[in-house]
Amino acid sequence: MTPKRKKRLSIILGLVFGTALIVGLVMFSLSENINLFYSTSQIAQGEAPVGARIRAGGMVVDGSIKRSTDSLKVQFAITDYEHQVIVEFTGILPDLFREGQGIIAQGKMDAQGIFQADEVLAKHDENYMPPEIAESMKQKQESVK
Amino acid sequence: MNIKMPRWFYQLASPKWFYEFTGALLPWFSAAAIILLLIGTVWGLVFAPADYQQGNSFRIIYIHVPSSILAQSCYMMMAVAGAIGLIWRMKIAHVVAGACAPIGASIAVMSLATGAIWGKPTWGAWWVWDARLTAMLVLLFLYIGVIALNSAFDNKASADKATAVLSLVGLVNIPIIKYSVEWWNTLHQPATFTVTEKPAMPPEMWMPLLVMVLGFYCFFAVVLMSRARIEVLEREKRSDWVKRVIQAY
Numbered sequence: 298m299t300p301k302r303k304k305r306l307s308i309i310l311g312l313v314f315g316t317a318l319i320v321g322l323v324m325f326s327l328s329e330n331i332n333l334f335y336s337t338s339q340i341a342q343g344e345a346p347v348g349a350r351i352r353a354g355g356m357v358v359d360g361s362i363k364r365s366t367d368s369l370k371v372q373f374a375i376t377d378y379e380h381q382v383i384v385e386f387t388g389i390l391p392d393l394f395r396e397g398q399g400i401i402a403q404g405k406m407d408a409q410g411i412f413q414a415d416e417v418l419a420k421h422d423e424n425y426m427p428p429e430i431a432e433s434m435k436q437k438q439e440s441v442k
Numbered sequence: 443m444n445i446k447m448p449r450w451f452y453q454l455a456s457p458k459w460f461y462e463f464t465g466a467l468l469p470w471f472s473a474a475a476i477i478l479l480l481i482g483t484v485w486g487l488v489f490a491p492a493d494y495q496q497g498n499s500f501r502i503i504y505i506h507v508p509s510s511i512l513a514q515s516c517y518m519m520m521a522v523a524g525a526i527g528l529i530w531r532m533k534i535a536h537v538v539a540g541a542c543a544p545i546g547a548s549i550a551v552m553s554l555a556t557g558a559i560w561g562k563p564t565w566g567a568w569w570v571w572d573a574r575l576t577a578m579l580v581l582l583f584l585y586i587g588v589i590a591l592n593s594a595f596d597n598k599a600s601a602d603k604a605t606a607v608l609s610l611v612g613l614v615n616i617p618i619i620k621y622s623v624e625w626w627n628t629l630h631q632p633a634t635f636t637v638t639e640k641p642a643m644p645p646e647m648w649m650p651l652l653v654m655v656l657g658f659y660c661f662f663a664v665v666l667m668s669r670a671r672i673e674v675l676e677r678e679k680r681s682d683w684v685k686r687v688i689q690a691y
Contacts, residue, residue, distance in 0.1 A: 298447075305529045309610060317614045324618070324625075332627040333572040354627060391566030393495060401629055418565045423634040424642040425500060427491030 334401045340412075341380035353382055353412055354401040354420065362396065372411075375400060386414040393419035455532045457674050458683045464667040471663045478657030485650035493647075499563045504651055506556040508658040509549050510578070514616055516546035516662060517581060520588070521613045524606030534670075536602035537677065539609065540592060541669035545662060547585035554578060565629055573622035574630035577615060584612040598677070 298306070324331065334354035335345040345351050355375030362373040370387045384402050394400060394417065402414035426434075453459050486504035493500035520542035527535035557575065558568045569575065588605050595601035623632045634642045641648050678684045 302529050306525075309525050309528060312607070313610055313613055316611050317617075320614045320618070328626060331573050331625075333570065333629055334627050336627070391564070393564055416567075418567050418570065418629060420629055421495060421564055421631055422642075423631045425493050425496075425503075425634065425647055426644060427646070428494040429491075430644065431494030 336377045337375055337380045337382045338377050340382055340406070345406075347406060350403065350405055352401050352403045353384070353414075354399065355382065357394070357396050357398050357400055359396045375402070382412050383410070384412045384414050384417075386417050388415075388417075390417055391419040393421055455530070455534050457534060457678045457681075460534050461671055461674050461683075461687070464671055468664065468667055471660050471667070475657055475660035475664055478653050478660055482650050482654035482657050486654060490647050490650050491644075496564055499560065502556050502560045504654050506553060506560055507651060508655045509553040509556060511655060512658045512662055513546055513550040513553050513578075513581060514619060515659075516542050516549060517584070517609070518613070518616060520546060521606075521609045524602075524609045527602060528606050533602075533677065534674070536606065537670050537673045538666070539606060540602070541666050541673060543585055543588045543592065543605075543609075545665050545669070547582060547589065549662075550578065550582040550585055554582065567629075570629045572628040572630055573626045574619065574628050577619040577622050580615055581612075581619060584609070584615060588612075 334352035337353065337355045339345055340351075340353055345353075353375065355377050358374040358376050358381060362371065364371050368387065369389065370385065371390065372383065372385045374381045374383050376382075384404075386402065386404075399420035399422070401418045401420055402412060403416040403418075404412055404414035407413050454463070482504065487501055490501070490504075492498050520539045523535045523539035523542065526532055527539060554575075557578070561570070562568050588609050591608055592601050592605045595604065622628060623630055635648070643651075675684055675687065
């Protein structure tokens with residue numbers, strides 16, 4: 298490479314890494330706002346703003362789902378395995394909603410400490426498998442228990 | 443330290459050599475793209491097993507993942523070609539970079555659209571402003587910005603330089619897309635495929651996906667070379683070899 302080309306190469310590398318550094322610092326300082334949801338521990342420790350509309354994320358606790366018999370109202374608890382938050386929601390839940398599933402609820406904390414959600418989204422993980430394998434894994438887990 | 447670039451690197455810089463070389467490659471890549479995309483589509487949509495949670499709706503992965511990967515690779519190619527064009531003052535590199543932008547924009551639209559179609563039944567929402575989805579939308583806007591900037595100049599040389607600088611600046615978005623699911627809480631799930639770990643998916647599911655990814659890359663090569671060849675003819679229209687090529691038709 299000629300000295301001229303080398304100089305241009307270093308200018309370009311400087312440009313790319315310079316922008317990366319700037320954007321990296323901005324992202325770092327804004328990371329609280331980029332997070333889509335608060336974990337249940339963050340809510341329990343008071344990191345989430347009180348009275349504001351927030352999103353809460355966690356796993357639906359096994360056996361915590363209580364459906365109302367005469368309306369679409371449903372109550373369940375979500376957890377990050379440290380703290381639990383009770384969520385109340387009226388409406389149709391996504392197909393993937395089930396016990397042990399990660400969900401994100403949008404809404405507000407009420408005075409009783411119950412999270413009043415107006416939207417519930419189901420999160421799915423990065424694992425995919427055919428139903429038969431999922432079934433046999435479940436049976437193995439149960440035989441271990 | 444003195445870096446010596448290989449011979450083919452300088453050969454590629456010759457428009458005539460580039461035109462002939464890509465002309466020889468085109469039929470092979472076209473055949474590979476058709477075969478791979480056909481096999482991958484049928485395999486993924488008909489023969490691959492359904493997912494235990496999402497059922498058949500997960501099959502959109504066979505379009506969503508290849509288009510998302512390709513939209514990012516195409517951007518990286520555009521930026522690297524732009525850098526080569528700036529450093530070596532190589533016109534062909536700018537031609538390739540310019541050909542990348544509209545292809546990448548269309549594929550980014552495809553990735554966002556299939557993602558929305560997938561999101562509605564599984565998450566319960568078409569769109570969420572989480573870090574992964576937003577960064578992907580920024581990628582689409584970068585492509586549109588590159589196309590707009592490129593056509594804003596009358597002078598080809600200034601247009602090439604300006605768009606190369608813009609695409610290099612936008613390169614910072616690529617690692618953000620990749621790591622957004624790890625750095626922040628997002629609705630989008632983390633990567634199923636990583637270099638270090640076994641895929642979180644059985645082979646009968648990821649093999650058709652691999653075929654689709656390869657098919658998408660071959661398709662990209664075909665479209666990219668075709669666009670670049672036309673642009674080369676346009677830019678070199680006053681040279682003798684182009685006149686001969688045109689007369690031969």
